[in-house]
Amino acid sequence: MKVLPLNDKILVERLEAETKTLGGIVLPDSAQEKPKQGKVLELGEGKALDSGKRSAFQVKKGDTVLFTSYAGSEITVDGKEYLIMTEDDILAIVN
Template sequence: MSKIRPLGDRVVVKRSEDETKTPCGIVIPDSAAEKQDQGTVVALGPGKKDSEGARVPMEVRLGDRVLFGKYAGQSIKVDDEDLMVMREEDIVAVIE
């Protein structure tokens, strides 16, 4: 993957792979499958600045599995890989 360096409090997330088959064996075509609202953090910005100009550290870490809102972030494609760029506040939880 090419290097991508998010700015401020932005996070780059690789969306989890969609399930293409149901537990009973029915294959779901790509056009009918819903996008997953979870993924893995692959890049972090340095964090946003507070009112005094000091950096606020990011709460998520590289490699964290996270949940995010359905309409969160911006979809991008880097080296044929689908990624999401979003603000840290768009992440609703870390999956442990």
């Protein structure tokens, strides 16, 4: 199944959580924090402007982004977890 976000929404796949600390300590699942990084998979058409046009996104498909802790809504499709969020939830693009 394919998910296509509407309007100014963005579909993001969260990156895997770190399983080790910088010091080499292995973290159990219960101690791992959900990562605040993800990969942009799909974009909506953009926010509708008063002129009838759509605003352009600053991010594009394939970008790795940082987002806020409580960004978006979590969805599960075919057993995989994704986030649908607005561009306002994205803090930065990671190169």
